[in-house]
Amino acid sequence: MRRDKVQLTLEVEETELFLGDGLKGTVTVKSEGEFDIEKIWVTLKCEETIAKDKAILYDKEEEASDGIHVNAGFEREFPFVIKLPFIGRETFHSINQNVEWLVDAYVKVKGIRKVMGAEGGGFILVANPKEPVKEVVREVVLIQCAYCRGLMPQSSVFCPNCGARRKG
Numbered sequence: 001m002r003r004d005k006v007q008l009t010l011e012v013e014e015t016e017l018f019l020g021d022g023l024k025g026t027v028t029v030k031s032e033g034e035f036d037i038e039k040i041w042v043t044l045k046c047e048e049t050i051a052k053d054k055a056i057l058y059d060k061e062e063e064a065s066d067g068i069h070v071n072a073g074f075e076r077e078f079p080f081v082i083k084l085p086f087i088g089r090e091t092f093h094s095i096n097q098n099v100e101w102l103v104d105a106y107v108k109v110k111g112i113r114k115v116m117g118a119e120g121g122g123f124i125l126v127a128n129p130k131e132p133v134k135e136v137v138r139e140v141v142l143i144q145c146a147y148c149r150g151l152m153p154q155s156s157v158f159c160p161n162c163g164a165r166r167k168g
Helices: none
Strands: 006-012 016-018 024-032 035-050 053-065 066-070 077-084 099-109 116-126 143-144 151-153
Touching: 016 151, 024 035, 024 099, 035 143, 053 077, 053 099
Parallel strands: 006 116, 016 116
Antiparallel strands: 006 024, 024 077, 035 053, 035 066, 035 099, 099 116, 143 151
């Protein structure tokens, strides 16, 4: 089966969500050929990027469908719901956040090694609506790591550069 014989698309209902919400959407599979699908799944990731370093803060996978046979002219939507966590995770460096929540869909076709994917892009995760929004201004004091001499927040237990436990 050639890749151009199948089309995979991903759509989400909302692009602005709150912690604890369910991310709802559909994965649509269209086919011009005949083949067997082993699995269709959706992933939800929270990534933080600082310079060229990426850290995965949250990663969840939800199955949209298991094995099905697909005939030529097949078109079907597979709905999914992924529950967002109720609390946010601490960021990798805890300074200068560049956090992005991403949702993607994948299909594994029987007999083909490579997994086909459809990028859904990102969405905005906003503060919990039940809590009043407060502006918090804080000053972060940076100290030097005793091992690698890199700078780290004074409140950190471990150095973000070398991973060593902070002294004193």
